[in-house]
Amino acid sequence: MWTFLATEVLFFGGLFAGYTVYRYLDPPAFATGSRQLDVTLGAINTGVLLLSSLTMALAVNSAQTDRKKQTVGFLAATLALGLVFLGIKFDEYRHKFEDRLVPGRNFALERLLHARSQEPAGVVGTIVKLGPHRVAIERGGNLAVFAATDKTRVTVNGRAAGVRDLAVGQALEIVAPPDRASADSLRAVSPRAEMFFSFYFAMTGFHALHMLIGVGVVVVVAIKAGRGRFSSLYYTPVEMTGLYWHFVDIVWVFLFPLLYLIDWHP
């Protein structure tokens, strides 16, 4: 079993080596790609998988000590946690498809980033007075004045920021324009970030495939355990399944920080 796991280490090792080289060649692209992933879901999935490793270890322990009911119970718990992991992973994949972040002809990270930068950055306050070059707003009893270059732009921090049409009594709502430099850098980084998503889908995809196989094996072993095929004298299949399951867990332990946490700003 350990020989098989050594070959598995090298199977994933090739992906990790490719990842290492391409991340070294282009750190900003990988950081941009990584920021599109959902750290909360990734962290929950890590916890789910670690817990499933605990239940798997307890299942092996139960088999070693002739506790048949507990063996089946812990295997069922492992199975359920494995399915929860796959469900969350499926949901993440669905969002990536919806956002068109799957590498290929329809990869549209630039469009997504551009659309996000156009989203209203929030209501600053209510406009109380409007001069030719200034706009006074009120928020929570405080007054503030911004320089206004025309009816759709105000200056904040020395930068022009787009707003909805200015009118007294209305909310001053900021629509941050992508400034020219950042629009250019979006255009430059997007195609390069596609490589990050290729690695994301290849690595998590092969990991999910291993999880699927693991789920199938756990079902078979749980049924056999239920039929009383294992005892403290013979529990090798349970132990081998455990080794495989823990290995798949270890792969995720490395994937989570490498894919989700490159440049995390919650």
Place this chain on the structure above:
Amino acid sequence: MSTHVASRSVYYATFAALLILLLLTLLAARFDLGRLSLAVAMLIAVVKAALIVVYFMHVRHGSSLVRAFAAAGFLWLAILLTLAMADYLTRDAATETTGGGGALREQKPPSVSPWAKRSAVEKSSRVPPR
């Protein structure tokens, strides 16, 4: 196959340590440690993997043969990564005139949010009381 039966408390303790390390890796990722952040994240991941291999996978009480095979996979992976990066990390030095791997690197674009210091702006431009 190991014949040693570990106490369940060992498994609970290992799981607790793994969860603490997961929180630690999240905490470390929130701080900008620069080039260290990757090293810290990988160090934590290696410790987590070691805990799983040693306790969950019973290598602690495994035979020498099991230990040798468990180590072999990681040893070969280390060779793969070391040799691959020995190439890329030294390309700049070896081919200074043509650029090499570092040529693709680019400065991180500056933060585009003009609102980072909004409160400071409002304070400085507040309408004086009449």
